[in-house]
Amino acid sequence: xxxxxxxxxxxxxxxxxxxxxxxxxxxxxxxxxxxxxxxxxxxxxxxxxxxxxxxxxxxxxxxxxxxxxxxxxxxxxxxxxxxxxxxxxxxxxxxxxxxxxxxxxxxxxxxxxxxxxxxxxxxxxxxxxxxxxxxxxxxxxxxxxxxxxxxxxxxxxxxxxxxxxxxxxxxxxxxxxxxxxxxxxxxxxxxxxxxxxxxxxxxxxxxxxxxxxxxxxxxxxxxxxxxxxxxxxxxxxxxxxxxxxxxxxxxxxxxxxxxxxxxxxxxxxxxxxxxxxxxxxxxxxxxxxxxxxxxxxxxxxxxxxxxxxxxxxxxxxxxxxxxxxxxxxxxxxxxxxxxxxxxxxxxxxxxxxxxxxxxxxxxxxxxxxxxxxxxxxxxxxxxxxxxxxxxxxxxxxxxxxxxxxxxxxxxxxxxxxxxxxxxxxxxxxxxxxxxxxxxxxxxxxx
Numbered sequence: 001x002x003x004x005x006x007x008x009x010x011x012x013x014x015x016x017x018x019x020x021x022x023x024x025x026x027x028x029x030x031x032x033x034x035x036x037x038x039x040x041x042x043x044x045x046x047x048x049x050x051x052x053x054x055x056x057x058x059x060x061x062x063x064x065x066x067x068x069x070x071x072x073x074x075x076x077x078x079x080x081x082x083x084x085x086x087x088x089x090x091x092x093x094x095x096x097x098x099x100x101x102x103x104x105x106x107x108x109x110x111x112x113x114x115x116x117x118x119x120x121x122x123x124x125x126x127x128x129x130x131x132x133x134x135x136x137x138x139x140x141x142x143x144x145x146x147x148x149x150x151x152x153x154x155x156x157x158x159x160x161x162x163x164x165x166x167x168x169x170x171x172x173x174x175x176x177x178x179x180x181x182x183x184x185x186x187x188x189x190x191x192x193x194x195x196x197x198x199x200x201x202x203x204x205x206x207x208x209x210x211x212x213x214x215x216x217x218x219x220x221x222x223x224x225x226x227x228x229x230x231x232x233x234x235x236x237x238x239x240x241x242x243x244x245x246x247x248x249x250x251x252x253x254x255x256x257x258x259x260x261x262x263x264x265x266x267x268x269x270x271x272x273x274x275x276x277x278x279x280x281x282x283x284x285x286x287x288x289x290x291x292x293x294x295x296x297x298x299x300x301x302x303x304x305x306x307x308x309x310x311x312x313x314x315x316x317x318x319x320x321x322x323x324x325x326x327x328x329x330x331x332x333x334x335x336x337x338x339x340x341x342x343x344x345x346x347x348x349x350x351x352x353x354x355x356x357x358x359x360x361x362x363x364x365x366x367x368x369x370x371x372x373x374x375x376x377x378x379x380x381x382x383x384x385x386x387x388x389x390x391x392x393x394x395x396x397x398x399x400x401x402x403x404x405x406x407x408x409x410x411x412x413x414x415x416x417x418x419x420x421x422x423x424x425x426x427x428x429x430x431x432x433x434x435x436x437x438x439x440x441x442x443x444x445x446x
Contacts, residue, residue, distance in 0.1 A: 144342070347366060
């Protein structure tokens with residue numbers, strides 16, 4: 001693509017974006033007019049269920065039928081990223097796709113970024129939750145935040161009542177205390193009821209995400225979003241012990257039979273299945289699992305709470321899975337794709353999407369309106385506290401975290417050495433990624 005073509009695309013998309021921002025109310029003072037009567041088909045890919053997305057797409061199409069029609073194509077989550085990469089490379093990819101935070105660094109070269117001159121950074125931060133800022137770069141906006149699914153604490157009300165505990169833990173001190181009371185062992189020492197599912201990687205769902213928010217609650221971002229360097233190895237004189245090492249020690253001690261916190265081992269089912277089977281008292285899972293858990297065991301008496309926090313901690317954080325609307329660099333209709341994307345992030349659009357998916361909205365103005373539904377109220381608060389981090393290679397990061405946990409619990413490495421090893425491996429991956437970016441053509445901006 002020539003420089004002249006990039007400039008033309010930039011002008012067209014800039015004008016389209018300004019128009020849609022005016023229509024959507026982000027920029028006041030504009031009344032919508034009519035299109036030219038030749039709508040363009042905009043195809044959007046994602047791994048979210050079709051039935052939860054299509055209603056919104058139908059509404060947006062009806063409202064903008066002079067400009068574009070929206071078609072959502074649901075992909076298999078297991079093969080989504082590979083299929084997307086292949087399709088984009090062959091020129092047969094979607095105009096827009098749902099970009100998972102884990103693939104921001106890997107996919108951003110395939111995306112048309114929105115410059116802050118068209119969508120000011122101040123407006124972005126005022127509109128979306130903090131985790132949405134993962135989609136910001138020095139060049140502009142990589143994707144427009146669309147879906148947020150925060151991690152919460154699921155707790156079994158019956159098991160808590162049996163142990164004489166009246167509420168979910170708010171701090172990690174309470175969590176430890178409750179986990180010990182809720183764990184039951186038989187005469188042979190085998191765990192028949194687990195208080196909490198922490199301490200291992202093999203059969204704990206989202207172990208990597210749990211470890212991530214434990215680390216982020218200490219104030220460590222794992223990867224600096226500006227320098228794109230690992231900060232896991234950094235220590236502070238404000239702490240007698242490295243807080244990252246403390247977080248890893250805390251996580252792994254729940255699988256140590258010699259500790260009073262021992263409540264989990266590899267002989268147990270996966271954490272979600274154990275919770276559904278009524279043998280796990282506290283389970284860290286996502287808001288999006290709420291209805292699935294209720295449907296799989298209609299007799300399970302459970303509730304949700306915000307994840308525990310560090311007592312007197314300065315940062316309240318949980319992990320959130322966020323997805324944004326990314327505009328394909330190879331799209332033949334980037335101007336209309338941008339119009340569609342901005343229409344999808346309007347207040348009324350995000351409100352409808354949140355209702356359909358039973359998830360909190362990604363917009364701050366909607367999160368200010370706490371819902372009456374008790375579970376949703378927790379989800380809303382958790383969305384505000386959601387954090388994430390930029391991963392150079394999701395599959396490699398998972399392997400690195402798994403190795404760290406296994407090295408610690410088997411005694412192969414001391415915690416200090418394990419954390420330093422992760423720090424070095426992350427830095428190496430980040431270096432390789434940035435080196436590859438320098439060899440490729442930079443993505444065009446609007």
